[in-house]
């Protein structure tokens with residue numbers, strides 16, 4: 168049975184309740200994840216209209232953005248953070264929603280927790296009041312970030328109004344070079360297509376490169392779909408997906424798992440599937456990539472120099488000049504060797520166990536440069552526990568990294584972990600916007616977690632390939 | 641819901657590309673449980689670093705139409721961003737293009753986010769700088785921007801336009817009408833019944 172429908176269309180059609188007068192579809196939502204930042208006002212909207220949650224068992228809450236990563240004992244030192252915690256606790260109790268709070272061993276960044284618990288499954292429609300919900304597309308689901316009003320819609324009706332995007336396949340065949348990671352692939356795609364290139368599209372990532380990736384690597388890629396402007400991104404489910412989900416706490420069990428697995432595989436886009444657009448890249452062209460500017464598309468390969476302003480189209484030059492000014496970098500300079508002040512390994516892009524393992528390989532037996540403040544923040548309490556069992560915490564601590572509790576930490580400025588002044592941070596997170604890491608003049612260089620570890624050790628941007636032993640590359 | 645057919649008011653120019661939601665409302669102001677009070681913090685960090693920021697200029701304080709560049713509202717899904725603009729006084733946004741989640745949030749809150757060409761934006765920018773008191777009208781019925789005796793085209797996807805002009809942009813009431821259909825649909829989705 169060969170279908171011209173791609174996975175996106177199959178999953179969308181299965182969940183479309185009806186077409187609304189506006190022309191948008193009313194889409195049924197299979198999994199609704201919520202966190203403390205974008206949900207309080209949504210619960211308030213429900214209270215104002217005296218509404219209930221239609222399927223409380225299909226919403227799961229966790230706390231991640233505001234939780235401190237040094238000391239998680241309640242009440243939090245930050246009054247506003249404490250208020251937000253109380254608000255989500257109260258709302259979850261009132262509306263019958265499961266909350267994984269800081270006292271729960273399953274707590275962590277919402278986009279780490281969902282997959283880890285087996286909540287995220289192929290064929291689902293998944294939403295969360297958080298743009299990086301696109302992460303969950305790694306399983307072959309339609310996973311979308313939504314606003315707070317829509318959070319209220321989903322709570323009250325398990326549906327939302329949405330226009331159907333087009334689907335673009337991003338095809339990458341060939342082999343990635345040694346030391347080139349999933350993060351580099353996603354930064355490369357954004358560099359080539361621009362931060363706005365994906366507007367109006369859902370991305371299907373396909374080809375040998377994605378086929379070979381682990382689930383955690385796939386999550387890294389899908390996570391940053393949003394940085395490329397796409398509404399969401401996904402990868403077709405395959406045996407890797409099934410193996411990952413088998414035995415997870417919220418995965419189907421026993422016979423139901425076999426049935427589920429078969430259904431998941433059938434959802435994948437077949438060889439005859441049609442797309443609105445196809446873009447192809449060659450894996451061999453991708454090298455470890457570093458952003459140098461104030462949008463995630465402003466990046467270069469680590470061995471390259473920053474392009475001169477005159478090489479950009481005229482209408483972009485104002486923005487490029489502003490990026491150079493803000494970042495205090497010069498055109499034509501190499502990025503390699505650029506001195507950094509802070510190194511951050513964490514965030515929903517790169518805080519999973521495989522990220523920590525790879526970074527630890529770089530850190531092992533070395534020491535963080537004297538002038539660098541370096542943090543490792545696991546994405547969830549379970550990732551943290553696993554890392555400790557493997558002795559990764561020791562490797563990091565011995566190398567001079569701080570080893571923290573789970574949370575969003577320095578990815579954004581909502582908890583005590585922040586840049587100070589114009590510090591330059593090598594970061595494994597996903598956004599390098601002005602002020603993103605908590606100081607209005609703070610500066611961010613996005614890169615893979617191994618590249619961050621290498622930068623932390625050398626005190627400057629480093630080509631991690633020069634630090635990997637032949638056995639590990 | 642009000643039918644939103646046109647917005648008239650003075651304009652505030654911010655003709656920059658890739659304005660992200662972290663700049664519109666810095667994350668520290670997301671530590672809140674209501675949207676009240678967000679208006680005064682709109683663009684706070686940009687304003688601190690730029691004494692010439694339009695949001696601080698007296699001549700723009702009563703503006704209700706915001707002029708933006710390309711990819712306006714990119715980044716985080718935080719509804720706090722349009723909420724802070726609304727509370728500052730913005731009722732419509734004209735830009736070269738919008739990031740999608742931001743666009744959806746605006747529409748759902750009854751704020752038309754219309755696209756215009758670079759040339760149009762630059763012409764409007766020029767006019768506003770010369771005459772800040774000049775009122776504009778964004779007309780969703782004719783999809784024109786009127787500025788004195790000048791007139792420009794603008795665009796808005798049909799579904800957003802229909803929702804705004806018919807007053808159905810707050811979808812909750814509509815969604816709630818289909819309770820039985822929702823439950824029926826759910827019954828046909830394998831994982832809703834645990835693959836039984």
Ligand code: SF4
Nearest residue numbers: 299514515575578579
């Ligand atoms: S880690 Fe960063 S991007 Fe991810 S959910 Fe937390 S704040 Fe958002």
